Amino acid sequence: DAKTTQPPSMDCAEGRAANLPCNHSTISGNEYVYWYRQIHSQGPQYIIHGLKNNETNEMASLIITEDRKSSTLILPHATLRDTAVYYCIVRGYGGATNKLIFGTGTLLAVQP
């Protein structure tokens, strides 16, 4: 599975959009981009995933560049409860396991 690079930390004002970048320059054609987040003292929580098209759900939007070498997770109106570590994960499928390979993620601090 391809490696990802994320900034270690970011700040965002409450009510504003939070844009979290991720670089995955070695991604291959059958690998998906997943985002999970982990609020302090909780297990990780799935947010969204995509292959090459932009995706949106009730939690966030995922923008993937045309060359698929980077992506951005967008939280449109960040709240204090969105303060968490956000993990960008690139993963293929079809093997014996669908294990997730986490990096160190981005600590998003939403400020009041």
Added chain:
Amino acid sequence: GAGVSQSPRYKVAKRGQDVALRCDPISGHVSLFWYQQALGQGPEFLTYFQNEAQLDKSGLPSDRFFAERPEGSVSTLKIQRTQQEDSAVYLCASSSIAGGPVDEQFFGPGTRLTVL
């Protein structure tokens, strides 16, 4: 509740003791994963079950670590002769499918193990 549960939530062990950590996945979920999370790090994969079959144990750090899921539901992670470097949060996750690209893993709250 409908989520993944783990017990105990906290465990303190003396070095050399054996510990057993339990995971109750979401009912009916086929896939079950164990991860280890050291302080300040992201979770690291330990092992994977599809029903009762342990299909991947490549992440288990040593032969002191053993996991089982005998009836394809509840799973237990056992650590023998614990050492200080085993101190971490142990996370369990389950998924309703086996394989395929659309695979949302649901995580439990974890068990924080401290080895003195």
